[in-house]
Amino acid sequence: xxxxxxxSVVMAAxxxxxxxxFALSGFSSLDTITEPAQLSDARGFAxxxxxxxxxxxxxxxxxxxIVKTHKDGExx
Numbered sequence: 237x238x239x240x241x242x243x244s245v246v247m248a249a250x251x252x253x254x255x256x257x258f259a260l261s262g263f264s265s266l267d268t269i270t271e272p273a274q275l276s277d278a279r280g281f282a283x284x285x286x287x288x289x290x291x292x293x294x295x296x297x298x299x300x301x302i303v304k305t306h307k308d309g310e311x312x
Contacts, residue, residue: 241303248296255289258282 239247262282269275 241299241306245296245299245303248292248299252289252292252296255285255292259285259289 259282262278262285266275266278266282269278
């Protein structure tokens with residue numbers, strides 16, 4: 237299955253929103269956790285999803301750059 241560059245940008249944006257949603261949920265639940273081990277795990281969970289969101293944003297930005305710099309008629 238082939239996806240277009242525009243579709244990859246949309247998919248990256250949707251994935252970034254999903255990842256940042258999980259990260260926000262994780263960070264907002266930190267104040268209710270009292271056990272140190274669970275707090276550490278929850279913080280790691282939230283930072284992991286933040287990292288994935290940033291990676292998705294970088295690949296989305298790369299896709300936007302590719303779409304904007306692609307010349308019509310150029311085949312590769």
